[in-house]
Amino acid sequence: xxxxxxxxxxxxxxxxxxxxxxxxxxxxxxxxxxxxxxxxxxxxxxxxxxxxxxxxxxxxxxxxxxxxxxxxxxxxxxxxxxxxxxxxxxxxxxxxxxxxxxxxxxxxxxxxxxxxxxxxxxxxxxxxxxxxxxxxxxxxxxxxxxxxxxxxxxxxxxxxxxxxxxxxxxxxxxxxxxxxxxxxxxxxxxxxxxxxxxxxxxxxxxxxxxxxxxxxxxxxxxxxxxxxxxxxxxxxxxxxxxxxxxxxxxxxxxxxxxxxxxxxxxx
Amino acid sequence: xxxxxxxxxxxxxxxxxxxxxxxxxxxxxxxxxxxxxxxxxxxxxxxxxxxxxxxxxxxxxxxxxxxxxxxxxxxxxxxxxxxxxxxxxxxxxxxxxxxxxxxxxxxxxxxxxxxxxxxxxxxxxxxxxxxxxxxxxxxxxxxxxxxxxxxxxxxxxxxxxxxxxxxxxxxxxxxxxxxxxxxxxxxxxxxxxxxxxxxxxxxxxxxxxxxxxxxxxxxxxxxxxxxxxxxxxxxxxxxxxxxxxxxxxxxxxxxxxxxxxxxxxxx
Amino acid sequence: xxxxxxxxxxxxxxxxxxxxxxxxxxxxxxxxxxxxxxxxxxxxxxxxxxxxxxxxxxxxxxxxxxxxxxxxxxxxxxxxxxxxxxxxxxxxxxxxxxxxxxxxxxxxxxxxxxxxxxxxxxxxxxxxxxxxxxxxxxxxxxxxxxxxxxxxxxxxxxxxxxxxxxxxxxxxxxxxxxxxxxxxxxxxxxxxxxxxxxxxxxxxxxxxxxxxxxxxxxxxxxxxxxxxxxxxxxxxxxxxxxxxxxxxxxxxxxxxxxxxxxxxxxx
Numbered sequence: 001x002x003x004x005x006x007x008x009x010x011x012x013x014x015x016x017x018x019x020x021x022x023x024x025x026x027x028x029x030x031x032x033x034x035x036x037x038x039x040x041x042x043x044x045x046x047x048x049x050x051x052x053x054x055x056x057x058x059x060x061x062x063x064x065x066x067x068x069x070x071x072x073x074x075x076x077x078x079x080x081x082x083x084x085x086x087x088x089x090x091x092x093x094x095x096x097x098x099x100x101x102x103x104x105x106x107x108x109x110x111x112x113x114x115x116x117x118x119x120x121x122x123x124x125x126x127x128x129x130x131x132x133x134x135x136x137x138x139x140x141x142x143x144x145x146x147x148x149x150x151x152x153x154x155x156x157x158x159x160x161x162x163x164x165x166x167x168x169x170x171x172x173x174x175x176x177x178x179x180x181x182x183x184x185x186x187x188x189x190x191x192x193x194x195x196x197x198x199x200x201x202x203x204x205x206x207x208x209x210x211x212x213x214x215x216x217x218x219x220x221x222x223x224x225x226x227x228x229x230x231x232x233x234x235x236x237x238x239x240x241x242x243x244x245x246x247x248x249x250x251x252x253x254x255x256x257x258x259x260x261x262x263x264x265x266x267x
Numbered sequence: 268x269x270x271x272x273x274x275x276x277x278x279x280x281x282x283x284x285x286x287x288x289x290x291x292x293x294x295x296x297x298x299x300x301x302x303x304x305x306x307x308x309x310x311x312x313x314x315x316x317x318x319x320x321x322x323x324x325x326x327x328x329x330x331x332x333x334x335x336x337x338x339x340x341x342x343x344x345x346x347x348x349x350x351x352x353x354x355x356x357x358x359x360x361x362x363x364x365x366x367x368x369x370x371x372x373x374x375x376x377x378x379x380x381x382x383x384x385x386x387x388x389x390x391x392x393x394x395x396x397x398x399x400x401x402x403x404x405x406x407x408x409x410x411x412x413x414x415x416x417x418x419x420x421x422x423x424x425x426x427x428x429x430x431x432x433x434x435x436x437x438x439x440x441x442x443x444x445x446x447x448x449x450x451x452x453x454x455x456x457x458x459x460x461x462x463x464x465x466x467x468x469x470x471x472x473x474x475x476x477x478x479x480x481x482x483x484x485x486x487x488x489x490x491x492x493x494x495x496x497x498x499x500x501x502x503x504x505x506x507x508x509x510x511x512x513x514x515x516x517x518x519x520x521x522x523x524x525x526x527x528x529x530x531x532x533x534x
Numbered sequence: 535x536x537x538x539x540x541x542x543x544x545x546x547x548x549x550x551x552x553x554x555x556x557x558x559x560x561x562x563x564x565x566x567x568x569x570x571x572x573x574x575x576x577x578x579x580x581x582x583x584x585x586x587x588x589x590x591x592x593x594x595x596x597x598x599x600x601x602x603x604x605x606x607x608x609x610x611x612x613x614x615x616x617x618x619x620x621x622x623x624x625x626x627x628x629x630x631x632x633x634x635x636x637x638x639x640x641x642x643x644x645x646x647x648x649x650x651x652x653x654x655x656x657x658x659x660x661x662x663x664x665x666x667x668x669x670x671x672x673x674x675x676x677x678x679x680x681x682x683x684x685x686x687x688x689x690x691x692x693x694x695x696x697x698x699x700x701x702x703x704x705x706x707x708x709x710x711x712x713x714x715x716x717x718x719x720x721x722x723x724x725x726x727x728x729x730x731x732x733x734x735x736x737x738x739x740x741x742x743x744x745x746x747x748x749x750x751x752x753x754x755x756x757x758x759x760x761x762x763x764x765x766x767x768x769x770x771x772x773x774x775x776x777x778x779x780x781x782x783x784x785x786x787x788x789x790x791x792x793x794x795x796x797x798x799x800x801x
Contacts, residue, residue, distance in 0.1 A: 021408045023408075027581070028295050028562050028565050028581070029565045029566050029569055029581050030566070031295050031296040031337075032296050032297070032299060032300065032462060032463065032566060033566065035296050035462035035463075036461060036462050036507065036508070039460045039461065039462060039507060040460060040506070040507050040508060044408050044410050045408070045409075045462065046366070046369065046408035046409055047294070047295070047296050047336070047337055048337065048338075048366070048369075048370070049337060049339070050337075050338060050339040050340070050372065052339075052340065052370075052372045053338070053369075053370035053371070053372040053373065056369070056370040056371065056372075057369065057370055057408075060369065060408070061408075069581070070565075070581055070582065070583060070584075071582075071584060071587070072583070072584040072586075073584070073586065099580070099582070102580065102582075102587075102590070102591065102594065103582070103586075103587035103590040103591055104587070104590065105584065105586045105587040105590075106587065141555045141557075141578050141579070141580035141591075141594070141595075142579075142580055143578050193573045193574060193786065194570060194573065195566060195569035195570050195573060195579065196566065196569075233508075236505075237783075238770075238780075238783045238787075239574070239782065239783030239784075239786040239787055240570065240573060240574050240782055240783065240786050241570070241574060241767075241778065241779035241780060241781065241782025241783040241784075241785075241786070242779045242780070242782075242783055244508065244779075245508035245509045245511075245512065245779065246505075246508060246509070247508065248506065248507055248508025248509075249504075249505050249506030249507065249508040249509055250506075250508075251508075252460065252506040252507050252508070253505075253506055288675045290675075295562050298562050298563045298604075299563050299564070299566060299567065299729060299730065302563050302729035302730075303728060303729050303774065303775070306726075306727045306728065306729060306774060307727060307773070307774050307775060311675050311677050312675070312676075312729065313633070313636065313675035313676055314561070314562070314563050314603070314604055315604065315605075315633070315636075315637070316604060316606070317604075317605060317606040317607070317639065319606075319607065319637075319639045320605070320636075320637035320638070320639040320640065323636070323637040323638065323639075324636060324637055324675075327636065327675070328675075500775075503772075511775065512775035512776045512778075512779065513772075513775060513776070514775065515773065515774055515775025515776075516771075516772045516773030516774065516775040516776055517773075517775075518775075519727065519773040519774050519775070520772075520773055
């Protein structure tokens, strides 16, 4: 498997031309930043969470992104409705198990949703991915205590069991499907001092999945663009407060030469 | 009808002096940006959505802004409570039918609320306004697929039926009441790449309606200030990430000469 | 009682080294900014509000911050669950009675939660604190109409009745416990034109309380850092739009010499 600047750029262009509608059922903390990240890359976000309308919104969307932060029973019901409809319509689903391992509700909900409606792509940090496979894993709130390499075996097992892509973020991002693996090492540690960066990565993964039929490449390209835009933003930023806006500007401005100059495959 | 820089400036001064309390029942995505836009122009925002308190909050407010993004049945109940109280107390109501046309829930809720408690001002994008009048109109998520000119007939019919102002945003904003029409052509396309700009426009419309007894002029002045502050912000911004903060600074700083220099009436 | 730059700096270093997990049950408007403020200072935020998981999240947290903005009955139930668990485990609780005085729901909920599970620290603006003691006090939405000096008697009575620290924000912040009093006069009026600054102050108070066993000093140090970072941010900002990001950068960058240069005790 290979990951090239040209292939990433082709997806970015497709997103900007097609403006895919990405339906997000996501947490309260991340909603605004997620919507702005999707708008900045060229997609069209819609946030809708109530059971009375999620099937209709899925029906007009090109991707569905399910994010388990700030979970509650009513929202879980809506997630099931939306995922069932997306599965039926073959709308690609990206699931982000935010905080899996931090509470039984989050761990069990993530496992149940994945088993009931296998998503195209599971995207989380290493602690969250490990928690999906083992009750021993503790997640410290929503931040990762593990590296993507430590999540390798669980990610492989999940991918084989559900036939999905597993995308594990970290200093090196690990993206795999069955025996196919990709690694990306873009990004900067300052991104970990800004909330909702992982949620934005999942939303962008949805936008890429809407435009690239290879879920493996869509997931990897999204992580590469996240990291590259993060690096570009960090060059302008003075700290974690000024990073998000420069990151969003970079998503809007990123071009082929930025990608060529910065892409770091492997790691 | 005319729209003058002096009249707009008079309203801005009134908002800054009186600091009207604007009660918002709005969507999760837009809450922070909406509150900051109201604070920047000089108003005082309050977000309160639970049925147990909305009547009391309306009673101390100078305007009520109802925004249908991220709708759910519980919130609809609260919106009805708040609108009934505001109607009874003659507190001006602004209603933003976010995503009307994208789901039956949103379209029908918007129509029902408008019919039950006619707002002073309905403010939406062209697709949303058209959807209020016709089941044929499709809205692509929350973004408009139509121009304000295409919404002209529906806007007129709505205004005549409910005796309200209809404010349709677009490259040219159309604001009408019965046979009276105003058009404003300020703003910049970059504003469409930032979430919650329309929601902020509705909230500012509430602040202007709190200070100007002419709903038509209040609605038009709010759209003019939105567009002017958007242009001022865009001069400082490098992209959609840096635009919102410069837009907010501009709302805080805008003065009579900015308005005189930039106001573009008609279009 | 004294308040020194060295003692404040010791707490900031402890937060950066220990990265305490701060569990927030807070309002929709403030969630993102609150999370980013905690990340910027070096803490680790987790937002979780559903009754099914709050006890587990409290169990792994070093502080619990309860914020009554955008209240609803379901959330009140979760707050009770979380506060009971935190009381049992001796996890420090900070309670922010946002909008107490603006509705009976807010005033009564604040009083009931405080009486049932006395927090280590009550942190609010002057109108809110006064409203906790008297039904005569009106709060204008969520903004204060009083000075911290006017809240002095109520703050003392609350502190003595519940054995807690009361931290009242204003041009001069008043922090007291029984007969011990501290005052800080840092900050800038521009901070009042940005939403969620008070909510961020409460969240930072939680981070300081997680690392300093003296609740009085934790509360005062948090207010000093809020004010100092606000002043540092205002030097970079052009208005209320650009202030929040520079404030967050300042939280990330603040060092002993910044604190020594700017700390203004008393007032």
